[in-house]
Every structure is written in structure tokens, then in C-alpha cells.
Amino acid sequence: MSIRWNWRLASRLSVITLAVLVILLVTLLQQRQQAATTMQATSPSTTASGLQGxxxxxxxxxxxxxxxxxxxxxxxxxxxxxxxxxxxxxxxxxxxxxxxxxxxxxxxxxxxxxxxxxxxxxxxxxxxxxxxxxxxxxxxxxxxxxxxxxxxxxxxxxxxxxxxxxxxxxxxxxxxxxxxxxxxxxxxxxxxxxxxxxxxxxxxxxxxxxxxxx
The missing domain is CATH 3.40.30.10 (Glutaredoxin)
Known part of the structure; x- marks a missing residue:
């Protein structure tokens, strides 16, 4: 009974750990995308002649x-x-x-x-x-x-x-x-x-x- 319970607990912990890792990965990707968007928005555009604006x-x-x-x-x-x-x-x-x-x-x-x-x-x-x-x-x-x-x-x-x-x-x-x-x-x-x-x-x-x- 104890071995079966431990197996179930380990299985649930594995699922939880995987879910947490997925959430962390998604959050990290979103942050990177947001940072890239922000940098693009705040960086001045440059014309073909090199002028900024x-x-x-x-x-x-x-x-x-x-x-x-x-x-x-x-x-x-x-x-x-x-x-x-x-x-x-x-x-x-x-x-x-x-x-x-x-x-x-x-x-x-x-x-x-x-x-x-x-x-x-x-x-x-x-x-x-x-x-x-x-x-x-x-x-x-x-x-x-x-x-x-x-x-x-x-x-x-x-x-x-x-x-x-x-x-x-x-x-x-x-x-x-x-x-x-x-x-x-x-x-x-x-x-x-x-x-x-x-x-x-x-x-x-x-x-x-x-x-x-x-």
C-alpha cells in the first residue's frame, strides 16, 4: 500500500513539476517578446541616408x-x-x-x-x-x-x-x-x-x- 501511494505521489509531483516548467517557459518567452517589442517601439527608426527619426x-x-x-x-x-x-x-x-x-x-x-x-x-x-x-x-x-x-x-x-x-x-x-x-x-x-x-x-x-x- 505504501509503495503504491508513493508511486502515485511521485507521479503527481512529476506532472506538477512539468506544468510549472511549462508555465515558466511560456512566461520567459512572453517576457522576451515584450522586451523586443518595447525596444522596437522606443528605438528611433533610421532612413536610407542614415538619419534618425x-x-x-x-x-x-x-x-x-x-x-x-x-x-x-x-x-x-x-x-x-x-x-x-x-x-x-x-x-x-x-x-x-x-x-x-x-x-x-x-x-x-x-x-x-x-x-x-x-x-x-x-x-x-x-x-x-x-x-x-x-x-x-x-x-x-x-x-x-x-x-x-x-x-x-x-x-x-x-x-x-x-x-x-x-x-x-x-x-x-x-x-x-x-x-x-x-x-x-x-x-x-x-x-x-x-x-x-x-x-x-x-x-x-x-x-x-x-x-x-x-
């Missing part, structure tokens, strides 16, 4: 002309012959916009002497509060006053630019809900890639180095 297929960048932090009229087309980084910010932004400005500053530092051959343009998404003085103050706070053009204007002047670049901008009580990210434009005024606001200075600097050589 969403490929914009060389679409022509719509021209515009606005006033910068020094009261100077600036147009996108005046940068033909130079790669351009185009972004959309507002000076009272509590989080993402200051971070973007800091990353753009870091990018310019990484480029060294090549930085003078790159244009950086920030277009306001807050016409009600982004005055010329506010744009200059924000630019100085992030060491960008001489490294970019922070363009301001009325809603009537700014909204066509938002529309051309598919930027959503909605004024709320103290903040502006708006699209974030950067457009990287080549020397011929063609949109090459779009980088989400999680871009790194190294990624952007690499993109600009490629475009500078073209």
Missing part, C-alpha cells in the same frame, strides 16, 4: 516669415544652404519646452564649429503671451539667444505656420496644449525627418552632421 520623404518645407527675439524679421527660406532644426515652443511652458531648449543648446555644443552652419528656429505656440521680450528672456535663460531665432507673432500670423507643419496649439488657462517635436530640414529646404520630443542631443547632432556633408 520619422522619414518625411523630402517634402518641401513651407516658407514663413516672422519676428524673432531681437525684433528681426526671419524667414525659413533665408536658410537655404544650411540644415535647419524647426520646433514649436512657448515661453511659459513648465516642462517639455525648457527641456527641448536645453537639448538644442547641448546639440549646438556637440557640433562645435559646425554649429555656425546650422539654423535653429523655434516658433511660438502662445501668441497671447510670447512677446519679443518674453522670447528674449527665455532664450537667455537657456543660453540660446545667439544660437536660434525664437519667432513670435499674432495668432493670425502664427496659425498658418502651425497648420503647414501639422502643429496643434490650444490655449488653456495657464498653459498651452500643443504638439511637440522637431523637424529636421536639409540644405535645399526639404523636410527630412521628424523627431519626437524624446530625441537626444546626440541623435540630433548625428542627423545634422549627415546633412552638413550633403
Amino acid at each position: 520619422t522619414d518625411l520623404n523630402g517634402a518641401a518645407a513651407a516658407d514663413f516669415s516672422l519676428t524673432d527675439q531681437f525684433g528681426k524679421h526671419v524667414s525659413l527660406s533665408q536658410y537655404k544652404g544650411k540644415p535647419v532644426v524647426l520646433t514649436f515652443l512657448y515661453t511659459n511652458c513648465p516642462d517639455v519646452c525648457p527641456l527641448t531648449a536645453e537639448k538644442l543648446h547641448a546639440t549646438m555644443q556637440m557640433l562645435g564649429q559646425d554649429a555656425q552652419n546650422v539654423g535653429i528656429i523655434a516658433v511660438s505656440t502662445d501668441p497671447a503671451r510670447d512677446t519679443q521680450a518674453a522670447a528674449l528672456k527665455f532664450s537667455k535663460a537657456h543660453n540660446m539667444q545667439d544660437s536660434w531665432h525664437y519667432l513670435v507673432g499674432t495668432e493670425q500670423q502664427l496659425s498658418p505656420v502651425w497648420s503647414d507643419y501639422h502643429i496643434f496649439a490650444q490655449q488653456q488657462q495657464q498653459t498651452v496644449n500643443h504638439s511637440m517635436g522637431i523637424y529636421v530640414i536639409d540644405k535645399q529646404g526639404r523636410q527630412q525627418v521628424y523627431q519626437d520630443n524624446d530625441f537626444t542631443p546626440a541623435q540630433l547632432a548625428d542627423n545634422l552632421k549627415i546633412l552638413l556633408k550633403q
Whole structure:
């Protein structure tokens, strides 16, 4: 009786052990698949020319002309012959916009002497509060006053630019809900890639180095 009982117990333990091993194997495979999916989702895509970001297929960048932090009229087309980084910010932004400005500053530092051959343009998404003085103050706070053009204007002047670049901008009580990210434009005024606001200075600097050589 004891031998028979021990055999049944051993048999049941074997089945349980096998079941546990199957569960562990399935769990491990699921974790690996999830990790691979996550890495694929978070890794920036790369174009055929080696640029990191969403490929914009060389679409022509719509021209515009606005006033910068020094009261100077600036147009996108005046940068033909130079790669351009185009972004959309507002000076009272509590989080993402200051971070973007800091990353753009870091990018310019990484480029060294090549930085003078790159244009950086920030277009306001807050016409009600982004005055010329506010744009200059924000630019100085992030060491960008001489490294970019922070363009301001009325809603009537700014909204066509938002529309051309598919930027959503909605004024709320103290903040502006708006699209974030950067457009990287080549020397011929063609949109090459779009980088989400999680871009790194190294990624952007690499993109600009490629475009500078073209």
C-alpha cells in the first residue's frame, strides 16, 4: 500500500513539476517578446541616408516669415544652404519646452564649429503671451539667444505656420496644449525627418552632421 501511494505521489509531483516548467517557459518567452517589442517601439527608426527619426520623404518645407527675439524679421527660406532644426515652443511652458531648449543648446555644443552652419528656429505656440521680450528672456535663460531665432507673432500670423507643419496649439488657462517635436530640414529646404520630443542631443547632432556633408 505504501509503495503504491508513493508511486502515485511521485507521479503527481512529476506532472506538477512539468506544468510549472511549462508555465515558466511560456512566461520567459512572453517576457522576451515584450522586451523586443518595447525596444522596437522606443528605438528611433533610421532612413536610407542614415538619419534618425520619422522619414518625411523630402517634402518641401513651407516658407514663413516672422519676428524673432531681437525684433528681426526671419524667414525659413533665408536658410537655404544650411540644415535647419524647426520646433514649436512657448515661453511659459513648465516642462517639455525648457527641456527641448536645453537639448538644442547641448546639440549646438556637440557640433562645435559646425554649429555656425546650422539654423535653429523655434516658433511660438502662445501668441497671447510670447512677446519679443518674453522670447528674449527665455532664450537667455537657456543660453540660446545667439544660437536660434525664437519667432513670435499674432495668432493670425502664427496659425498658418502651425497648420503647414501639422502643429496643434490650444490655449488653456495657464498653459498651452500643443504638439511637440522637431523637424529636421536639409540644405535645399526639404523636410527630412521628424523627431519626437524624446530625441537626444546626440541623435540630433548625428542627423545634422549627415546633412552638413550633403
